[in-house]
Amino acid sequence: MKKISIVLATLIAPVILMADMDRCVSCHGVDFEKKALGVSKIVKGMSEAEIKASLDGYKKGIGGAMKDLMIAEVNLGVDTDAMAADVYTETLIAGFDEPNDEFIFQKRLSVKTLHKLKMNIKKSDPKKDMGKIASQIKSMAFTMYIYDDLLKEKIDFKKMKPSVEKLNIKTILQRVEKVKTCVDHSFAEKEIVKCRVDFVNLAGELTQNKAKSIRAKQKINKLPIYTGEGAVDISKYLK
Numbered sequence: 001m002k003k004i005s006i007v008l009a010t011l012i013a014p015v016i017l018m019a020d021m022d023r024c025v026s027c028h029g030v031d032f033e034k035k036a037l038g039v040s041k042i043v044k045g046m047s048e049a050e051i052k053a054s055l056d057g058y059k060k061g062i063g064g065a066m067k068d069l070m071i072a073e074v075n076l077g078v079d080t081d082a083m084a085a086d087v088y089t090e091t092l093i094a095g096f097d098e099p100n101d102e103f104i105f106q107k108r109l110s111v112k113t114l115h116k117l118k119m120n121i122k123k124s125d126p127k128k129d130m131g132k133i134a135s136q137i138k139s140m141a142f143t144m145y146i147y148d149d150l151l152k153e154k155i156d157f158k159k160m161k162p163s164v165e166k167l168n169i170k171t172i173l174q175r176v177e178k179v180k181t182c183v184d185h186s187f188a189e190k191e192i193v194k195c196r197v198d199f200v201n202l203a204g205e206l207t208q209n210k211a212k213s214i215r216a217k218q219k220i221n222k223l224p225i226y227t228g229e230g231a232v233d234i235s236k237y238l239k
């Protein structure tokens, strides 16, 4: 297995993703086709939802006779969605072949930040925190954009429009969850870039919505030009 460099490994909290999969498969078999240590269920053939349910079980301390072993594994990760997507995909693909270290690093970074964003949105106040959440999304999208050349080719800020659907905390959460699921199930650059396009588009819509509301306010608040006693005639300067 390729080793992730120590610098990168300390930068990122261990979300269990492909890089840690080598440990899992050493007990479960490269396609999760074995009874691990002779006792686990055969994971290959389980649905992604079933895998997630058993991982969530271990997170809560529930499992079989050897659950302690798996509780330790699951607690290394923060996100059982990404882990279940990983495991499920591994059961479908014959053999064991990891993406390159840079991809793993980029995916982990995205999974971790999207997970955190999801949690922030869930605990936010729908009435008060809309601006805060919008700012977080915009700055995340910007960071994503500047580091991803593939994404740059696919994004045109000038063409972005205000959102068609109403964006509030609930609809934003749905959009972010969709992006997160997309990232969880990406195992190559050209897959993950599609999820990022959706995310940057969300940020673009939020920016355009804000611009639209500022323009509207500006119109309402504009006072008429002074035309009373002593007024300077500026009509020739106005288009």
Ligand code: HEC
Pocket (backbone or CB within 6 Å): 016, 020, 021, 023, 024, 025, 026, 027, 028, 036, 037, 039, 040, 041, 042, 043, 051, 054, 055, 063, 064, 065, 066, 067, 069, 070, 073, 074, 083, 087
């Ligand atoms: C040292 C061996 C070992 C390692 C390493 C290991 N597992 Fe397991 N795994 C087990 C055993 C044993 C069980 C059954 C535990 C129990 O009694 O509930 C299990 C259960 C599971 C189950 C649920 C299947 C069932 O029996 O219900 C899943 C899913 C799973 N492991 C995934 C993983 C993943 C993902 C990793 C890597 C992050 C991993 N395992 C690492 C041994 C291992």
